[in-house]
Amino acid sequence: MADSGKKRLVEAITPMDEDFAKWYTDIVKKAELIDYSSVRGCMYIRPYGYAIWENIQRILDGMFKETGHENVYLPMLIPESLLNKEKEHVEGFAPEVAWVTMGGSEKLEERLCVRPTSETLFCELYSHIIHSYRDLPKLYNQWCSVVRWEKTTRPFLRTLEFLWQEGHTMHETAEEAKEETERMLNIYAEFCEKYLAIPVIKGRKTDKEKFAGAEATYSIEALMHDGKALQSGTSHYFGDGFARAFGIQFTGRDNTLQYPYQTSWGVTTRLIGAIIMVHGDDSGLVLPPKIAPTQLIIIPVAAHKPGVVDKAKELEARLKKEFRVKADYSDNSPGWKYAEYEMKGVPLRLEIGPRDIENNRCILVRRDNREKIEVSLDELEAKVRETLDDVQQSLFDKAKERRDNMTYTCTDLNTFIETAQNKPGFIKAMWCGDVECENKLKELAGVTSRNIPFEQEHLSDTCVCCGKPAKHMVYWGKAY
């Protein structure tokens, strides 16, 4: 019984090595993270998927507030004339926005786009409320959804509508704005590494890859199981470009009128895609304990035997005081349940049966490496705490080791092309700074620049593409 139940679920997933894309979509569906909708390119985020997002929100929101940020809510519709105010920005976004042209049965005089991002609205608001240097900095953030009219979509990774947060800040000096840009990138990196157990590369995007209207874009880049990169968070420095376009001015300390300096930064539900593709395996999702909606699942074994369910409920009540715990008392077989919660990536499983009760013990089973641990009920909390911490750390270490093993150094063009074509992963290589070389590497090797990492290494003196003097070391790769 147990085995047949297990097989039924496990067989349903395409193995990762057979078809990575199919493996991914199997997991998002079978772990009940999402369901497909009849709205093209949009998904239904189901309770289990949304609970992960709620944990992401709760933790990040706390980090934002600790650093002085406040939440606001701005309209989802942007008049075309407002979007048009900053030239580079509108050129970047206009081709991919959804346009509202009718209200009820009336044709609108001016069409409105569903926000693809809200720089323009924040600028309008800031133009109303920033008058003096005393009004600065303004450190606002918004949790909402945005729409971008993408051609091809994939759950969490690229959807027409997605959930995100967008921070938009205004500062008295360029220096302060640059510090903020970096501060938020560091918060994203800390969040990914500490909570999602995903190691990231922090760095600056090349001009070709930066955000429409930004002076500089910074990103954190993570490596997925299949060797493709995922941009997992971005932070932009705008200088005073938008402020000038929107006429935002303040009276400075020296009594002159000045333009403030601006940043924006965001992460999205993509992060859930990253969790799947960094930690998942052929049995399903593997969730880091710090972000898992359920950290431990209790499964009574031989539940019909006297005392088993009572004991399970007693342990549930004990553990709920400290951990996010669920118990499954349904009449499915234990094996069926094991497979179900493995699919859902619950970090720890607690098995308790008649013989365990006799011996005042239970069995803990780790989702990540399937290790079974016999634990005395007297030290249950301590052992669960310790094991969850260890799972969290192991997931990070394993992901980092894999990323490092999949990161290659290339110093000449032929090796670069050969590596890009045969070895999935990051390539570190020197670059002269010319967009022509970026275009050429894309064309010849199929990779794009991921970022110019803050932690530079001197791999050689010359650009891997053109042989001219190198300016930076760059991470290259195929990307989602």
Added chain:
Amino acid sequence: MADSGKKRLVEAITPMDEDFAKWYTDIVKKAELIDYSSVRGCMYIRPYGYAIWENIQRILDGMFKETGHENVYLPMLIPESLLNKEKEHVEGFAPEVAWVTMGGSEKLEERLCVRPTSETLFCELYSHIIHSYRDLPKLYNQWCSVVRWEKTTRPFLRTLEFLWQEGHTMHETAEEAKEETERMLNIYAEFCEKYLAIPVIKGRKTDKEKFAGAEATYSIEALMHDGKALQSGTSHYFGDGFARAFGIQFTGRDNTLQYPYQTSWGVTTRLIGAIIMVHGDDSGLVLPPKIAPTQLIIIPVAAHKPGVVDKAKELEARLKKEFRVKADYSDNSPGWKYAEYEMKGVPLRLEIGPRDIENNRCILVRRDNREKIEVSLDELEAKVRETLDDVQQSLFDKAKERRDNMTYTCTDLNTFIETAQNKPGFIKAMWCGDVECENKLKELAGVTSRNIPFEQEHLSDTCVCCGKPAKHMVYWGKAY
């Protein structure tokens, strides 16, 4: 100095009795709850306004989860064909939706509306995931914004886009669905009374006033300072109408295919409008402590004198352990600060100056009745706790007393019309159940039925309008 600062702010509000609508918009602007945007009918919710919404969300979300509900996220765009599936529903909403007709530069084959509410999407999702009675109940909720193309708008009360939560549940039996409808109405009523200090009337809407597509709509109705009613939350019972339209079927306990029974329920940012119009006064906002972003503001007096700021910071650190506290160390005068935090409705002000420090005391000033309380620093926490509780209760009592004083009983048509025209407030009167009488009372007296309260009273035997036998007692009034 103090007085001139105070005047500057206070003079800026239109007194409530002079022009209630202007008083309201003055407060939302000057308490920095919102700012107007160039998007017609939409507003910018500023940090102070959004913090109130965050408190509402946090508390309600906790109440929803305690009663077994889970959060999800569904698309903001609904294909026209999906909206059209339930006839009454589309007739109710189609005239007031915003239509997306272009994606990028491409005209869409099928236009999409920005969700005005999400029954249709929830039904599509439920049709995919409900197969057996074991899958029921499904108790989902969503926090999001919706768009309704309103002609005239007012901040928080009626805007093109507004924030809300929408619960959508599916049940095995009609009985269970009806219980859910009532359970959620009770949660809304409890929330309004306990947290917002707003007394409400629970009851059923007449057929004329019910939600498009519902079998029954229940509401909670509150009375504003100007005697107008505000529908503050609704809960709908749908029967199996949508389930039939969307083909949602499950295998029942008896192995037959059945249609599930549905509810939906929601509250919106309107609640912030209710807080303003129930508790506010001519000095600005008055916030109930349980919902106030800042429960206590510390203002050092003669802050340049040695030791004052240090002492204020010491008290701030002490009080922050238990309360939502801020302190204002800016160089504005105390009087200016008093006016500012009165405008923002902070429930308690703590003043501390050199003489207070000498005497190991401080002064607490209540926002609601301006009472000054001298408090020994040794019992500060206890006194703050007690005073906040008392403010919370006083606000509710005062609002209830006012509502009761503004509620009139009418048993004949002439008195009804005269009362409606001259006495702002609720009218209780008997009704025969015919929509013709509802229409006539609207025409003659300018009021609509608010709801048929659960707590019925027998005021007379006959309908106040037509004199035929009465079926129900109804609350009538002018409404926002």
